[in-house]
Amino acid sequence: xxxxxxxxxxxxxxxxxxxxxxxxxxxxxxxxxxxxxxxxxxxxxxxxxxxxxxxxxxxxxxxxxxxxxxxxxxxxxxxxxxxxxxxxxxxxxxxxxxxxxxxxxx
Numbered sequence: 001x002x003x004x005x006x007x008x009x010x011x012x013x014x015x016x017x018x019x020x021x022x023x024x025x026x027x028x029x030x031x032x033x034x035x036x037x038x039x040x041x042x043x044x045x046x047x048x049x050x051x052x053x054x055x056x057x058x059x060x061x062x063x064x065x066x067x068x069x070x071x072x073x074x075x076x077x078x079x080x081x082x083x084x085x086x087x088x089x090x091x092x093x094x095x096x097x098x099x100x101x102x103x104x105x106x
């Protein structure tokens with residue numbers, strides 16, 4: 001991690017910059033809910049670490065993420081649908097299907 005605590009990186013053929021984050025939550029898949037840590041985040045997806053290394057997900061599998069923000073905000077959690085793009089050991093890369101619009105200003 002960089003000195004500022006914010007590590008940004010873009011590697012390979014990625015279209016979107018990835019930002020290191022400190023977000024926890026759960027992933028719903030295989031008829032269960034599993035604790036996760038989000039390692040990095042981009043506009044289109046995220047890299048996650050499953051706390052239970054025995055969980056196996058399939059490429060293309062539809063999952064739901066319930067994310068808890070590390071700072072107090074008017075939204076204490078966010079539900080996001082995603083598709084598993086990659087799985088290696090207990091690390092999972094997902095592509096977001098849709099991120100809900102949380103703008104409440106009119």
